Amino acid sequence: MTVAKAEQREIVLLGSTGSIGTQAIDIVRANPDRFRVTAIGAGGANPGLLAEQAVELGVEAVAVADATALEAVQLRLFAAAKERQWDRGGFRMPKLIAGPNAMTEIASWQAHTVLNGITGSIGLAPTLAALKAGRQVALANKESLVAGGPLVREAAAPGQLVPVDSEHSALAQCLRSGTPERVAKLVLTASGGPFRGRTRDQLAEVTVDQALAHPTWAMGPVVTINSATMVNKALEVIEAHELFRLDYDDIDVVVHPQSVIHSMVEFTDGSTIAQASPPDMRLPIGHALAWPDRLPGAASPVDWTKAADWHFEPLDAAAFPAVALAKDAGRAGGLLPAVYNAANEEAVAAFRDGRLAFTGIVDTVEAVLGAAPEFGRPGSVADVLEAEKWARSSARRLVLDASER
Incomplete structure (x- = not known):
């Protein structure tokens, strides 16, 4: 069967030097015919990497949230360009935007899709700016929906928001199996983090290093600690409510240590549809960038030639009360x-x-x-x-x- 060639999409990457941003760039590198990055933005803590990304991708604009890092980014840009021998007329300096509103400004830069990979509620204003500009928003910044859910819902047109979190990407894929009125329940899976099975008393002496040692995913420090406390899953419950508009009573969490099934949707006829893939964020990132299409080769599939055990267990709400607490806040x-x-x-x-x-x-x-x-x-x-x-x-x-x- 002949598949029509997809048009190249222009992408803006917010949080380009973070975990989501760097993996998104991996996808762009592997698919130059599908994606072109027009602008990038980051906090400024890693000016060398930000400059390297700008030069490699040939972006038109770079946003730096920390204005004090602007000079370092400029110097690194010139150095990176010189190393590539682009100082002989082959390098065009991108527009530099600095300050606390830089990410919001660049969110409306010319593009088809804005990938918001910023960590924290500072990602809300850029999300709203991208939606107002009519961009498709690939949303990895869950705090946009947690902190400003009503604002985002009002700003977003149908289909304009595409989830990047592996759980919500899985839900979006599973929801294609039925109509909204036939959905009974959303089930988000959680790895259980590094302290699965511990009682609350056993958690009292946990150290920072222990909390940062996630058994499955490689993430930034804040998200990793949120995963250890189950706050990350709690925020994802609120995010699922805002994205898919189901009541909190119809959104469950189940612990699945292998992190192969990323979430499930239960339908009114008793069927449960699950999305399975090895834990690799390149799959949901690639899916969001190509949405509603699928991106061939974004990640490796499950190897069905090898024996494997997948386990599921209920969440221990006494040791990890964050999810129940978030549901109460969400209901209020x-x-x-x-x-x-x-x-x-x-x-x-x-x-x-x-x-x-x-x-x-x-x-x-x-x-x-x-x-x-x-x-x-x-x-x-x-x-x-x-x-x-x-x-x-x-x-x-x-x-x-x-x-x-």
């Missing part, structure tokens, strides 16, 4: 999911600095949620930021109080 709605996320970011930072115990992360989030005032429904990014400011301040105060006991 308004800005409580944003409060949950911001409080967690502060608590994770305190844990990494040695100022908070591992179990104190979710305990802090719960305490902040319990003290939250009536914020109402967000009407703007400013509303989200105000709720987050309150949550961060409250979390910092609780951490300080805990350290003084």
Whole structure:
């Protein structure tokens, strides 16, 4: 059968030096006929890599969120170009945009798809900017939907948001097997992280190094610690609710240590459709960039010639209460999911600095949620930021109080 050649898509990569961004560039390298990167953006902590990416990809613009890193990026750009002997007229300096709004500005750069691989709620404004500009958004920044779900829903046209998280990509693929009214339940799988099987008491002495040793996935430090506390899965539950509009009672989490089945959809006739592939983020990234098409060779498939055991077990809600807590925040709605996320970011930072115990992360989030005032429904990014400011301040105060006991 002859397959029609797909047109080349222009891509903007936000968070290009992070885990999602670098893997997306791997996909672009392998598929130069399918994708061309027009602009990239990053925080600026790795100016050398950002410059190398800009030169290699021949981008038109580079965004640097940390304005103090701009000079370092410029110097590295010239050095990288000279190394490639492009200083003889073969290199065109990209436009440089720096400052806290740089990522938001570049999100509306000319492109078919904007891949938002930024970590944290700072990814919300770029998501909204890309949607307003009419770009397809490949969303790896779950906090956009957690912190600003109502804002994103209002801004997004049908089909404009494409999930990149492996679980939500799996759900989107499985949902093609039936109509929305025939969907009974979404089931997100969780690896269980490095502490699966431990009791709450056994978690009290967990160290930062132990929390960063994920058994399956290679991710950034914040996401890895969120996976260890199950907060990452909790945020994904909120994200699934916002993406697919099912009630929280109809979204379940099951522990699957092998991370081969990425999520499942149960239909009203009793059928359950699952998406299976080895744990490799290049598959959901490639799927999002090519959506609704599939990208041949994006990742290796399951090897069915080898024997394998896949295990499933219920989530221990007593040891890992983050998911139940997130569902409660999601049901309450308004800005409580944003409060949950911001409080967690502060608590994770305190844990990494040695100022908070591992179990104190979710305990802090719960305490902040319990003290939250009536914020109402967000009407703007400013509303989200105000709720987050309150949550961060409250979390910092609780951490300080805990350290003084």
